[in-house]
Amino acid sequence: MSTRPRTVGQARGRSEPGPPARAGRSWLLIRLTGVLLSVLVLGHLLAVHLLTDVAHTTSSFVLRRWSSGLWIGWDGTMLTAALAHGAAGIWMVVRDHMRPGRGRAAATAVLAVVSLALAGLGWYTIVAVAQTALAAR
């Protein structure tokens, strides 16, 4: 048997198998939403931005899309998951690069406010546009 580290875990200096100790549970949120987003975002990119040229994703295109419950549900789920994933990811970067203190607390607060505001704006848009689309039918 060689003495070289066999696994990444051993190379990192872990003796026990399993995930390394991480602060909190945000890594789990990142991974669960990440797996979900790998389907939702790639599907969204393909259907909305590759199979339809950007010149054609006009207001009438979005109205047509958001008259379908499937796409409303798809985009709403994707919006929520993407913001949770991104906020948790950037929070990890903040924790890695900023020492605990007022600066880090301020950065965390800004991140939380911006993420919640974006979620509110996104959901308001989906509901408002879907209502217009359904009224026009």
Added chain:
Amino acid sequence: MSAAQVAFLVAFSLLLLILVAASAGIVLASARASGPGGRRGMLRALGLSPSLPAASTRWAHYLHRLTGIGIFAFLALHIADVSLLAFSASVYNRVHLLYDTPPLRVFECALVLAVLFHTFNGLRLILTDLADLDLRASQRTLRAVVVVTLMLGLPASVLIMAPVL
């Protein structure tokens, strides 16, 4: 050019600024971590001049964070530009016209490549932990991530650029 279009371009410039700042932050942090040793030490810290086998996938860690920050910044811009539709269809359409320009089409290609890399590298990180892959397997899966990203991203880029070529 309308006020909404100017606002969009200002927000878009801010996104590019965030990307430049994040890249500079990564380079400076790695320079600090590498200590004395000049450019070679820095390349080593970035994982681009791997003297240690464990450092050979480090560049992917930095690129994962950079693409993540860039995608989050674009998500904010994208939510804002689509939200214009809830207020006025004509304002939305005027701002949306900007996406149909060669520079923003090039940006869209970069965005697709960033999303593809971030997705497949993220899945690789989950696999590495769940299957407790060894270093060599982790390097092999990273090569696969690069190949898949380019195999899907380059045809997508051709599709995006075709109307203006």
